[in-house]
Amino acid sequence: MTSEERRPAPDWVGDVGLGVKAWVGETPSTPTAPGSRQPGGPAGSTGDEEPGRPRRSARSGRQKGGAGGRARHRTWEEREAAKLARAEAAAAEVEADPEAVARRVLLDTLTGQARTRQELADKLAKRGVPDEIAAGLLDRFTEVGLIDDAAFARQWVESRHRSRGLAPRALRQELRRKGVADEAAAEALEQIDDDDQRAAARALVDKKLRSMRGLEPQVATRRLAGLLARKGYSSGLAFAVVREALADVEGVDDLEPPDL
Template sequence: MSPARRSGGRAPEPPATGAAAEDREPPTEEVARAILLRQLAAAPRSRSQLAGKLASRDVPEELAEALLDRFEEVGLVDDAAYAEMLVRTRHEERGLARRALAHELRLKGVSPEVAEQALEQIDDEDEVTTAVALAVRKARTTRGLDPVKRRRRLAGMLARKGYPPGVVMRAVEEALGGEGEDPGGEDLQ
C-alpha cells in the first residue's frame, strides 16, 4: 500500500513524476464542454476569456474553436451582450467612465467594434452626472481637510475612474460649490 493510502490521503492526480505525468492526453470534448459550462456558470465571460481558459487546460485549438462556435450559435457566448452588461453594471455600480470601461473591455478580449457599440449606451451627460454624484459623495468624507487637498483627492479619484479632465473639474466645482466653497479653495461661510 502506498504511503498516501496508509495515511488516509489521496494520491496526487495526475502523478507529479513517472510515465503518467509525461503522457498527458488532451481533454476530450466532454471535458472541454464541462470547463466552458463551469466558467459560464460562475460569471458571464467573453469568447476570448473562454478560449484562454481552454488553452490553459491544453484543449486542442480546433476543438476549442468548434465548441466556442457552437456555444455562440446557441447563445451561451455573446460578446455583444456581455459587453453591454459589463458597461452598464460597471458604470452604475462603480462609476467608471467610458475610457476606463473601454480599457476593461479590451483586457477581456472584446473586439473594438463590439466595445464601441456597448459604450454608446453612456453619453456625455450620463458621464457628467455620474462624476458629480461620485464627487459629492467623496466630498462628504473629506470635510474638514484643507481645500486644496480636498480638490486634489476628488480630482484624483475621478481621474482613476477614467473621467477626462474637463469632466473632473466640472464635477469637483459642482461638488464643492454646493457646500459653499469658492473655486479658489476658501470657505465662503
C-alpha cells in the first residue's frame, strides 16, 4: 500500500484496549442500569448478589457419591488423561486453522494490557502456531498499532519507576527480558533524570525507615543501601541518599560507605 492510499490513523491508535475492540468490531460498553441483566450473565441476573443469599457453587451440579455425599476426587491418572485430552484438542484446533487460533490468542492477550512483540511471539510458539503464520500476524498487528514496543517501553518505565521506585538499570534489564530493543529501551529511560532517581530513592528509604527505628546506624545503612541496590541504584547514589535520610532523622553524619 502506498502512502497516498493510506487512510488516516483511527481514533483508537495508541490505546490497545480500544484497538482490540475495533479489530473485532465491538463498541465500547456502557454502564449497566441497576436491576438489568449483566451481559453474558444468566437470565434474571443483575450482577449484584442478594445480601445473605449464598452464591450457587459451580460444583453444586456435579454428581456426588461416596460416603457422606462427598464429591469424588479425580485420581492422578484421570487428571493427567484430561490434561492430555485438552492438549490434543488444542493441537488439533491449531492444525485445522492455525491463523484463526493465532489471531484469537493475540486479541485475547492484548485485551486490557499491552504486550511486546516478543511476549506475543512466545505465546504463539507455545500454542504451536507455525513461525511463518505467527510472523505474518505479528507484522500485521504491528502495522495497525496493536503492537508497539517503543510505546510499551515508555509506559513500562513510567509505571514501574513511579509505583516500584526502580532505577534505570533495573528497568533496562526488565525491558531486555521482554524483548524490547536496546534503542527503544534507552529512549524510554530518558524520561528519568538524575533528580527523578534521587527523589525515588529517597522515597524508598523514608518508607523503609518507618520500620527500622532503634537500629544502629551502621546496620540501618547496610539494609537501606542493600534495598536501593536491589532496585538498581548505584552504590554512590544509594549511600548519599541513605546518609542524608539518616542525618535528617537521627543527626548521623559520620557513616562510612557500606560494602555493596
